[in-house]
Amino acid sequence: MNQAGLRVTIDDIREEVADLETPEERIAYLIELGQTVPDLPTQYRTEDYRVVGCQSMVWLVPTLDGSKIHFRGSSDAPMVRGLVAILLAAYSGHKADDFLAFRVNEFFDELKLTSFLTPMRSNGLHSMVQRIQAIARGASLANAPDVTSPKQLTGYRVTLPAIPIDSCRDDFPILSEKLPCGKPWAYLDNAASSQRPSSVIDCMNRVYRTHYANVHRSGHQLAAQTTAAMEEAREAICSWLHADSSSQIIFTPGTTASINLVARSWGDTHLKPGDEIVLTEMEHHSNIVPWQQLAQRTGAQIRWLGVRDDFHLDIESLESILNSRTKLVALTAVSNVLGTINPVRSIVDAAHRVGAKVLVDAAQSVPHGKVSPAEWDADWVVFSGHKMLGPTGIGVLYGKQEILESMPPFLGGGNMIKSVTKAGFVPADLPHRFEAGTGPIVEAIAMKPALEYLMRVGSEAILQHERRLAKRAIEGLSSIRGLRVLGPSIESKTGIVSFVVPGIHSDQIGQYLNASAVAIRVGHHCAMPLHERFGIGVSARASFYFYNTEAEVDAFVAATIRACEL
Numbered sequence: 124m125n126q127a128g129l130r131v132t133i134d135d136i137r138e139e140v141a142d143l144e145t146p147e148e149r150i151a152y153l154i155e156l157g158q159t160v161p162d163l164p165t166q167y168r169t170e171d172y173r174v175v176g177c178q179s180m181v182w183l184v185p186t187l188d189g190s191k192i193h194f195r196g197s198s199d200a201p202m203v204r205g206l207v208a209i210l211l212a213a214y215s216g217h218k219a220d221d222f223l224a225f226r227v228n229e230f231f232d233e234l235k236l237t238s239f240l241t242p243m244r245s246n247g248l249h250s251m252v253q254r255i256q257a258i259a260r261g262a263s264l265a266n267a268p269d270v271t272s273p274k275q276l277t278g279y280r281v282t283l284p285a286i287p288i289d290s291c292r293d294d295f296p297i298l299s300e301k302l303p304c305g306k307p308w309a310y311l312d313n314a315a316s317s318q319r320p321s322s323v324i325d326c327m328n329r330v331y332r333t334h335y336a337n338v339h340r341s342g343h344q345l346a347a348q349t350t351a352a353m354e355e356a357r358e359a360i361c362s363w364l365h366a367d368s369s370s371q372i373i374f375t376p377g378t379t380a381s382i383n384l385v386a387r388s389w390g391d392t393h394l395k396p397g398d399e400i401v402l403t404e405m406e407h408h409s410n411i412v413p414w415q416q417l418a419q420r421t422g423a424q425i426r427w428l429g430v431r432d433d434f435h436l437d438i439e440s441l442e443s444i445l446n447s448r449t450k451l452v453a454l455t456a457v458s459n460v461l462g463t464i465n466p467v468r469s470i471v472d473a474a475h476r477v478g479a480k481v482l483v484d485a486a487q488s489v490p491h492g493k494v495s496p497a498e499w500d501a502d503w504v505v506f507s508g509h510k511m512l513g514p515t516g517i518g519v520l521y522g523k524q525e526i527l528e529s530m531p532p533f534l535g536g537g538n539m540i541k542s543v544t545k546a547g548f549v550p551a552d553l554p555h556r557f558e559a560g561t562g563p564i565v566e567a568i569a570m571k572p573a574l575e576y577l578m579r580v581g582s583e584a585i586l587q588h589e590r591r592l593a594k595r596a597i598e599g600l601s602s603i604r605g606l607r608v609l610g611p612s613i614e615s616k617t618g619i620v621s622f623v624v625p626g627i628h629s630d631q632i633g634q635y636l637n638a639s640a641v642a643i644r645v646g647h648h649c650a651m652p653l654h655e656r657f658g659i660g661v662s663a664r665a666s667f668y669f670y671n672t673e674a675e676v677d678a679f680v681a682a683t684i685r686a687c688e689l
């Protein structure tokens with residue numbers, strides 16, 4: 124008997140199926156084989172171990188023993204339990220590298236045990252194999268002989284070599300695009316949206332060209348492959364965020380959509396007249412307007428945590444703002460205008476002390492690859508893919524499991540239900556409950572190569588490089604008379620440099636820079652209350668990223684100086 128509790132080996136199965144002739148005999152065999160799978164204790168029949176993409180409930184539970192991985196598993200469908208038995212016999216007790224070398228499809232073909240399966244069952248089998256292989260990949264790269272938690276085994280590790288900052292530009296095709304005059308663009312509008320490496324563009328292209336189909340529904344192999352790729356991306360994000368379960372990762376169209384989802388679903392359920400919502404003066408409109416709308420709907424009040432003259436939050440006044448009426452604090456981890464990195468954990472702790480929930484807008488944190496809901500103890504964390512090398516139209520809502528489970532669905536439609544009758548509907552489990560309709564499938568899949576690229580460059584390297592460029596820019600701009608940089612000292616911010624020059628409209632600067640092939644942003648950057656706080660209407664903003672160069676900073680500084688001399 125192996126550690127999976129199975130008595131049969133792969134060779135036994137080979138021998139036994141050799142005599143089976145008809146599909147009916149094979150079905151009967153699978154059902155009989157399924158009965159040999161030992162019972163899986165209920166503590167393992169959870170979302171953590173469930174294989175997404177199977178029509179029936181299937182659980183696979185890995186444990187690491189030295190370099191070997193043992194599996195237990197089960198299903199609520201008798202025939203699927205037979206398939207689980209074959210997978211356990213094939214994989215359990217072997218080394219991760221052997222898993223990856225094992226030609227599982229050929230093996231099933233040889234057994235002739237799957238040719239009669241319905242497309243839905245085939246999809247499920249494919250999902251099980253994908254799950255096992257993902258676990259094997261995680262384990263083979265874990266470098267951690269003492270890994271004992273099954274969850275850790277499913278972790279997402281990047282094995283590809285690190286990418287040195289000075290060699291990454293060639294990976295971004297757009298960065299070599301030139302104006303008709305032959306000048307290359309200096310793209311310094313990264314806080315609005317980053318550019319994408321070829322790996323992300325190629326991934327989207329590959330999916331559309333080779334296996335695109337709608338996910339979670341159709342019963343064919345293409346759908347299974349696309350569903351598995353989407354779920355792999357979800358797993359990757361889950362692991363990157365150190366979340367406990369991929370069911371806490373909800374794909375949305377972006378930060379704005381994620382915030383609106385929480386405001387509608389959680390906010391409409393929990394807020395009442397007299398309750399308070401605390402926002403900071405440095406929020407993006409995306410983290411203001413949905414709460415103002417919620418306040419209008421419910422009669423709740425909004426209170427504001429101010430920004431000090433040194434461009435940091437006025438933390439000292441927080442205790443006097445929070446009180447037993449505070450139900451929610453929504454704040455950005457990094458300001459999209461000032462670049463200020465906020466002390467999220469201490470604000471979360473203070474909010475939790477009065478019983479409030481906290482939503483963290485991480486839209487400007489993800490470009491640096493450093494986001495940890497657990498370290499922040501945030502109740503929700505939201506971000507967009509397009510600011511972290513990923514596609515547009517895709518974002519994430521992370522939430523604490525028990526909070527997400529308590530939230531009613533926001534959008535209704537296909538994909539978000541367990542069942543529908545004329546009398547009503549039963550919502551699906553997480554995360555699908557919040558993913559109504561056909562979402563940005565290919566965009567979600569391409570989040571994985573985006574994340575991979577980000578991790579290969581490394582969050583420390585990204586931040587240090589951005590700061591080096593921001594410092595160079597600020598020093599260069601300092602020769603402009605009266606120029607005021609909006610933002611704290613370099614060590615407490617990211618590579619965002621916003622500024623105003625007395626008597627010169629930011630538009631003039633933006634126009635001149637555009638003509639000089641330098642792309643920056645001018646305006647209020649969707650942060651009007653922040654501009655109002657500093658007595659200005661608009662500002663100019665250059666935002667640097669790891670693929671920018673000192674030469675681009677110098678071009679920006681020179682063009683800005685000329686624009687101010689006009």
Ligand SMILES: Cc1ncc(COP(=O)(O)O)c(C=O)c1O
Pocket residue numbers: 314315377378379380407409410455457458459484486487507
């Ligand atoms: C801090 C912050 N929050 C929210 C958003 C909105 O993101 P999206 O437009 O991707 O929904 C942005 C975008 O600039 C941002 O910088």
